[in-house]
Amino acid sequence: MSNLGRILLVEDDPKDVELTLTALEEYKLANEVVVARDGEEALDYLYRRGNFTARSTDNPAVLLLDLKLPKVDGLEVLQQIKADAKLKLIPVVVLTSSHEEKDMVASYKLGVNAYVVKPVEFHEFVNAVKELGIFWALVNEPPPGSVKKN
Amino acid sequence: MKSSSRSRPLGQWFADFGRRSFEFATSPLAFQRAAFGYALAVLSVAVALGVALLLERYDFRGVEFPLLRFAVALTVWYAELGPGILSVVLSSLVFNFFFTEPLHSFYVTRSELPYYIVFLLFASLVAFFAGVRRRVERDLLQSRGELEATNKELEAFAYSVSHDLRAPIRHISGFTELLQKNAASDLNDKSQRHVAMILESAKRMGNLIDDLLAFSRIGRKEAHSTMVSLQQLVQEAQNEVVPETGGRNINWKIGSLPVCYGDRSMLRLVLVNLVSNAVKFTRTRPQAEIEIASTNHNPDQIVVFIRDNGVGFDMKYVNKLFGVFQRLHGPEAFEGTGIGLATVQRIVHRHGGIVWAEGLVDGGATFYFSLPKSQGV
Numbered sequence: 001m002s003n004l005g006r007i008l009l010v011e012d013d014p015k016d017v018e019l020t021l022t023a024l025e026e027y028k029l030a031n032e033v034v035v036a037r038d039g040e041e042a043l044d045y046l047y048r049r050g051n052f053t054a055r056s057t058d059n060p061a062v063l064l065l066d067l068k069l070p071k072v073d074g075l076e077v078l079q080q081i082k083a084d085a086k087l088k089l090i091p092v093v094v095l096t097s098s099h100e101e102k103d104m105v106a107s108y109k110l111g112v113n114a115y116v117v118k119p120v121e122f123h124e125f126v127n128a129v130k131e132l133g134i135f136w137a138l139v140n141e142p143p144p145g146s147v148k149k150n
Numbered sequence: 151m152k153s154s155s156r157s158r159p160l161g162q163w164f165a166d167f168g169r170r171s172f173e174f175a176t177s178p179l180a181f182q183r184a185a186f187g188y189a190l191a192v193l194s195v196a197v198a199l200g201v202a203l204l205l206e207r208y209d210f211r212g213v214e215f216p217l218l219r220f221a222v223a224l225t226v227w228y229a230e231l232g233p234g235i236l237s238v239v240l241s242s243l244v245f246n247f248f249f250t251e252p253l254h255s256f257y258v259t260r261s262e263l264p265y266y267i268v269f270l271l272f273a274s275l276v277a278f279f280a281g282v283r284r285r286v287e288r289d290l291l292q293s294r295g296e297l298e299a300t301n302k303e304l305e306a307f308a309y310s311v312s313h314d315l316r317a318p319i320r321h322i323s324g325f326t327e328l329l330q331k332n333a334a335s336d337l338n339d340k341s342q343r344h345v346a347m348i349l350e351s352a353k354r355m356g357n358l359i360d361d362l363l364a365f366s367r368i369g370r371k372e373a374h375s376t377m378v379s380l381q382q383l384v385q386e387a388q389n390e391v392v393p394e395t396g397g398r399n400i401n402w403k404i405g406s407l408p409v410c411y412g413d414r415s416m417l418r419l420v421l422v423n424l425v426s427n428a429v430k431f432t433r434t435r436p437q438a439e440i441e442i443a444s445t446n447h448n449p450d451q452i453v454v455f456i457r458d459n460g461v462g463f464d465m466k467y468v469n470k471l472f473g474v475f476q477r478l479h480g481p482e483a484f485e486g487t488g489i490g491l492a493t494v495q496r497i498v499h500r501h502g503g504i505v506w507a508e509g510l511v512d513g514g515a516t517f518y519f520s521l522p523k524s525q526g527v
Contacts (some may be wrong), residue, residue, distance in 0.1 A: 120352065
């Protein structure tokens with residue numbers, strides 16, 4: 001799996017980060033994952049600000065976004081991305097604990113590409129993350145300007 | 151329920167009075183409203199007097215009585231009690247001065263006294279009725295406000311449960327599964343069994359939370375009522391439980407079912423729950439019989455029943471059937487969280503119907519629900 005796109009994982013809970021990375025590793029999808037711990041860091045990464053001024057100019061192939069985040073929450077991040085002409089082509093997948101219809105409707109209204117509720121059982125979570133990773137980072141043809149190694 | 155102002159202890163009344171006076175003095179809006187009320191009292195009595203005197207000049211007699219009462223009613227309707235009392239006092243003075251013998255004096259002759267007293271009583275009665283109406287309206291508004299606040303709190307609570315309570319359970323389940331996978335060879339049988347039990351409990355906790363959230367969502371969700379074919383919903387419910395019926399011998403008897411008016415997705419949930427229960431509790435039967443039909447005895451109600459020949463229940467516990475997380479069977483016998491029938495009841499109640507059940511230990515169960523024929527949610 002060499003032609004893997006970069007995944008930006010926005011998640012504040014270190015336990016969730018570990019579980020998600022473990023799930024991605026299980027299918028060798030973890031080599032190009034960048035983790036942002038809150039909404040601000042995610043936006044810094046996307047706009048190449050703060051710690052990320054030196055990063056390469058290409059966009060991630062997909063953004064896995066938690067909703068409940070410190071500082072700038074997931075919906076605000078989503079809104080800013082989809083309002084920005086340069087960023088709005090990046091596929092965004094909301095990956096959250098919440099089943100709440102309110103969150104789902106709000107996310108789709110803001111133009112999210114997929115909404116996934118994290119299953120309680122780990123093997124189901126692994127399956128969900130695997131399929132997300134394979135689809136968005138591997139199968140899906142990302143918009144021009146994203147990283148996709150060949 | 152709020153107690154009426156009359157039954158409040160005196161101390162509280164004074165405290166309220168003090169608070170209200172303070173609010174009055176510091177709030178320009180309250181002052182404006184009071185000024186409007188007193189102005190309305192004076193003006194309405196003055197206009198009633200003017201019209202009555204004018205009509206009297208054209209030889210219309212006896213119009214002052216209803217006109218002045220109308221002025222009182224108008225004041226009490228739109229203003230507070232204070233202006234209402236003022237309008238009663240003013241109108242009775244006006245009545246006395248202009249319309250009872252001797253004219254143009256506040257003296258009342260013996261013969262005119264009953265007439266004057268009747269007027270006074272009538273005016274007071276009108277003021278009292280309007281005052282009661284105002285208080286009821288205020289109490290209703292207040293209850294509605296409190297209800298809305300409670301609802302908001304409940305929503306915030308469910309939202310927080312949805313976000314925050316599920317995460318730690320996912321972590322327990324996730325890391326335990328990893329432990330099970332990576333350390334299985336280091337653990338003896340007993341420890342492996344413990345790990346399996348942690349996983350099972352985490353899974354159950356997750357199911358309980360999801361069920362509870364789904365249950366609370368029914369109460370919070372807005373209903374979208376349309377004409378719904380119950381026949382089609384039963385068909386869909388049957389399709390949905392197919393995975394649970396794998397390889398089993400079930401004899402379905404589906405009668406003709408009516409069309410009703412209600413929220414389609416909610417009513418679908420009712421039938422899925424009932425059908426899935428019937429399938430679950432007939433599992434021990436070599437030949438399961440499930441009958442779904444409607445009884446057409448009542449002109450204004452639709453009654454649908456689902457009858458099975460499953461393990462049934464003791465009628466002694468019929469009251470517990472529809473409670474949240476109430477179960478009549480242990481988890482070893484039949485799986486489930488005990489939210490299904492509570493959900494059924496909640497939805498049917500929202501539609502203005504009722505649910506009930508009949509059963510016999512080891513003799514099957516019948517679940518009924520009714521829906522009004524021409525009413526939505």
